[in-house]
Amino acid sequence: MSRHALVTGGGSGVGRAIALALAEAGISVTICGRRLDALERVGAENTRIHAVTADVTDEQSMLALYEQAEAARGPFDIIVANAGSAESAPAHKVSLDDWKATLDVNLTGAFLTVKPALVAMAARKAGRIIFVASTAGLKGYGYVAPYVAAKHGVVGLMRALAAELAKTGVTVNAVCPGFVETDMLERSVENIVRKTGRSVEETRATLAATNPQNRFIQPDEIADAVLWLCGDNARSITGQAISISGGETW
Structure with missing residues (x-):
């Protein structure tokens, strides 16, 4: 029977790339997010990908996702907690609501994504949990x-x-990419341009230069790392924060 994976934030960018890589490896994949149209477009790219709307910040929403997806395709063998968001502002201008919203999506959402799987995975003595973190989890x-x-x-x-x-x-592992060429990066560039008056080209060059290879990470690079962590040859790899950053962090 095919293994079953959950990928949050699967409607675009890194989540889409991970879902497609897993599906192409023969794994049944449930993707979730808040926008059904985006999820369904990814689902249309591979018949092994199944779209379910869910909010990672809402525990009942995630429990309902588990119930629906596992009833249809069996228990989750792989959990990829990928959903996230970022906004830019000086710390003294960050409101408490903005602080809480960022932690809700990126941290609490990661916890609520994996929590329902923990007991069953431990009982089966098998499973892969992968967090998509960031070099921002390794440095400031x-x-x-x-x-x-x-x-x-x-x-x-x-x-x-x-x-x-x-x-x-x-x-249980984390992959920690540097700046990745996704829609989220484009929004960050637009925000910097709006606030600083710099050109798009200058802003992109400044961000790319944080990577010693002077380029942006591509989503398929992260997907390949996740796919390897899901394989049997990675069974001794646990507790690792793997930097995918061209040498920016290690």
């Missing part, structure tokens, strides 16, 4: 304090779960 960046705090939290959550589950055969 200015003007994105809530995002940096949240992604550091995701890396900490990963390490805690890896320690809890090490004896069960369930592995």
